[in-house]
Amino acid sequence: MPEAPPEDRLAGIDPAFITDFRASDDPDDxxxxxxxxxxxxxxxxxxxxxxxxxxxxxxxxxxxxxxxxxxxxxxxxxxxxxxxxxxxxxxxxxxxxxxxxxxxxxxxxxxxxxxxxxxxxxxxxxxxxxxxxxxxxxxxxxxxxxxxxxxxxxxxxxxxxxxxxxxxxxxxxxxWITVETDHGTDTAPRLAQTRPEPRLLASYFEQLREALAAMVADGLVHGDLSPYNVLAAGERLVIIDLPQVVDLVGNVNGMDFLLRDCTNMCTWFRARGLEVDEHALFGDLLAHAF
CATH class of the missing domain: 3.30.200.20 (Phosphorylase Kinase; domain 1)
Known part of the structure; x- marks a missing residue:
């Protein structure tokens, strides 16, 4: 006697006991x-x-x-x-x-x-x-x-x-660093894409200074820091893209990289109206290194 089709075999069964089965070893493409x-x-x-x-x-x-x-x-x-x-x-x-x-x-x-x-x-x-x-x-x-x-x-x-x-x-x-927008959750923008008002701009710079100081105190330099390698996640900054991090002392270019990082960031903040100086920042950071 031929086997009844699936729909006939399921007739009269409470739907709560029916599941859509898929083999657990068969993920989609x-x-x-x-x-x-x-x-x-x-x-x-x-x-x-x-x-x-x-x-x-x-x-x-x-x-x-x-x-x-x-x-x-x-x-x-x-x-x-x-x-x-x-x-x-x-x-x-x-x-x-x-x-x-x-x-x-x-x-x-x-x-x-x-x-x-x-x-x-x-x-x-x-x-x-x-x-x-x-x-x-x-x-x-x-x-x-x-x-x-x-x-x-x-x-x-x-x-x-x-x-x-x-x-x-x-x-x-x-x-994944995100922000909430009118359209839902989205990737936090890069700092270079933002136009923060003066209070937030000053807060961003202080956050950056504290982060760089902590890195330098531990002997680290980002090495390729720019407004494109920092995310603005609402009120806070998040530093990304760290494969090229160098040792401040172990790398002969460590000091040069640190000054370049300071220059890149201070140039951006100055262009947004905040009076900062890369050499002052550089000196402040070095004070945390030794």
Whole structure:
């Protein structure tokens, strides 16, 4: 006797007991299972972790689209969520920053930033010096690791940076810095895109000065700071793009990078009407270094 069609077999059953079943090993094309559990513990963000970090093995990572393209990496929005749940700790949107590898051509700046850094394997160090295909892959990984280490260090210092969620190869997942608008939640604008009123402008500069002072006190220099590498998240500033962070003393260019960071930022603030001086800021920061 032929088997009855599904709709006939379900007839008379309470709808509350009927589910739309999908195999748990079959995510959609734009999805993958969360990689949180597949990376080593040291590749996960520092503790105590924010309550919004999703650690469930049942979570899916869903691509939401590109956020920004850059010279060394592209940033995407990625939702990590347990299907059907929007509870805290089970659903969050993250930034996935992915560094380009073997076909990348813009790592020529690396030498000045990596002065004083060490590469774990001599084979990798030789490949980097030859700029071979493998060397460019190693370079991409080194930039990702450098930003990961810098974000962790700055976060633990209490600095205004995105929380680093995890690193997996050349992919770095981090907190999505947002603002609320009339249209809902959106990415916080870069400082360069804002026109803050005088009170907020002065507050922004003081926040920046305090953050740079804390970095310098710990021997760190951003190295590529500009109004395009700072987000204006409402009343607060958040510093981003940290792969090129250098050691103030260990890198022979450390002082030059610090002065350049001061110049870039003071130039922007002056253009908005705040009377600040890069040399005064530089001197103030150095007072925290020694």
């Amino acid at each position: 734009a999805q993958r299972w969360s990689t949180w559990r597949s990376v080593e513990p040291l590749c996960r963000g520092p503790e105590p972790r924010p309550e919004w970090v999703v650690t469930s093995q049942a979570a899916l990572d869903t691509e939401l689209g590109i956020l920004k393209t850059g010279k060394e990496a592209d940033a995407f929005l990625l939702e990590r969520a347990v299907p059907g749940s929007d509870a805290v700790g089970e659903s969050v949107v993250l930034v996935a920053k992915r560094y380009r590898s073997s076909d990348h051509r813009t790592f020529h700046r690396a030498a000045t930033y990596t002065e004083g850094r060490s590469v774990k394997r001599s084979r990798d160090e030789r490949a980097l010096k030859r700029n071979s295909t493998w060397g460019r892959q190693v370079a991409a990984g080194e930039w990702a690791i450098s930003e990961w280490d810098a974000l962790k260090r700055c976060w633990l210092l209490g600095l205004p940076v995105p929380y680093p969620v995890q690193i997996d190869g050349t992919e770095l997942l981090m907190e």
